[in-house]
Amino acid sequence: MTRKATAAVVSDPQPATLFEAAADLLRANIADGKLGAGVVLQESALSERLSMSRATVKRALSILAQEGLIRKFSGRGYLVTGSDETPRRLDLRTLDLDLETLDDTVGKPNWLRIQDAVENALSRCLIFGRYRVVEALVAQEFDVSRTVVRDVLSRLQERGLVQKSASSRWVVEPLTAQRIKDKFELRMVLEVAALYSSEPDTAALVALANDIRALPEDRPVAPETWFDLDHRFFELAILSTPNQDLIHYVSANRGALWALQRVLFSIGLPPDRQSLLELCMVIDLLQAGTPTAAASMLSTHLENALNRTIAQLKIVSVINPPDDLAPYLVPAGDG
Template sequence: MADNRTGQSTQRRYELAEHVLRKNIVEGTLPAGLVLLEGPIAEILQISRAPVQRALQTLESEGLVSRFKGRGFLVGPGGERVEPNRADIKSIGLVVPQHVDEALQSRSSWERIYNTVEKDVAGCVVFGQYRIIETELASHFNVSRTVVRDVLGRLSERGLVRKNQSSHWVAGPLTAQTVKEHFVLRKMLEPQALITCAPYLDRGALKRLFDRLTELEKLHALDVQRDPEDIQTRFIETCVLSTPNEKLRDLIANNLLPVAATERLLRRLGLPGEPILITELRLVVELLMRGAVAAAAAMLESHLDASVNRTIAQMKIVAIIPGPSVTADYLTRVME
């Protein structure tokens, strides 16, 4: 047994994910017809989506899961008429053996520090341009320069950092112009994604989202302000990222990173959310529920037009606020 566990610890993450999913399917923990989505599984296992995706593809080749006219995979072989079960896998309770969990958590160093670095960077770029010094970043987290380059490379892929003409890593400034550019992409991508995912939408999830938006509309403005980020995330995941087009989904998710970071920063600085956005999102969802997909896509475009104007207006307020007095020691403000 000890030897087996040692072997498990040296397996790659997708192999460990395969092992966990296969065991849960064979033993009946995951019932036939259950919809398996990469995101929730990755969250439970605390790994990225890529190894989960590879694991599901392997299980598909084994006939343990199958594709269907919707996002994700169904538990069970294809060809059977099984009603998709969209229960939350977290509520079912995916069983992860302790030795597998320990092996999965022995993650690459870049994964352990990535979220912290992303948060540090996103929290300051609205105030100007910052240089990221590789040696100080490595020293701050006690990791190698190779790990640092992995982190910065992934931040670069997501558009949060870049190299300047001197080959220095820099972040920001997040200006009104860059925000506009992100919203231009949002208008190009998100309404189209909404149209492509409309036939596959989870009607139950859509109804629950509509009920929550309706409830928020009735609340006092101060109560609404505590919820915008969460409800917007829920809206995007339900109505936009449900598209079966994986490439489109990845483009949207990456483009949203700096936008979401800006929203979080504005809320942390005390700028209020706008209750009207709740009404805008509710109208999109209501149109989808009525089957008016083209109208829902047009309403989403109108919402994005209004959102970029609101965001830029709040950024103008932030422009007169002094930058953060304390930033991570590997971030150095570049003075103009």
């Protein structure tokens, strides 16, 4: 039997959890001398200063204690270690600390801070089988409550990335060939209908077509360039329909397919230039004032895109899942 290769799927760096961000900040301020030897660090004061929960600050202090940067002493809290460890009780709420080391996501709502990372993690397993998403492990991974986790998963459910099983567990269903065909069949109905009723920015469409045709022919299209051009067409020619219900269903149907495409690109399958040139043809027909012909060309483009995606799926069918899938994703089998 031929052994499957293991996918080397490139994942986006995960945002630091709040307690890691807090530990990084305190570590940097100790190194800079803003929190010198002997300064007493108390959870309550730091919690106010950093606008974080006491539980988060407690975990951060525990990390620094393990590193030997601070230690427990006879009083409350921790003491910054150093040459002179005479306890100094400063007002941490007003102390001039460098807060620049905080991650940009700190201070955002918890669901927003982690949603991109969870979405990326779920997307990575779409072609590798059925996975259960364990709420408690997601909460532990990102140092958030399970309420926040449910909020994020509910939002991703709307995008088609995760579903609730009959037993009310969160499950990522694999994008099989049949599911992909079903989604493209929906695209052929919904997106063609949206195109007919769209009210696109003519100048922006012309600029998009020019950008596509200007792509160098002597080198592959970069994945991010492909996504940028594909998204621009989607927004200009499809989402410009005044039908808000149609916009909702079209967008929900596309979410999982875009996620799938990102995974396929990440394991080395190149973006297809022909698919972009087909979009140019749709634009040309719209500019010529022939919406029926444009809709027909869009249908042809979607049929070709379906065939290309199925062909790519066959290629990756011999690849094992990557070794570094998120720890909160558990293989669920077919049940």
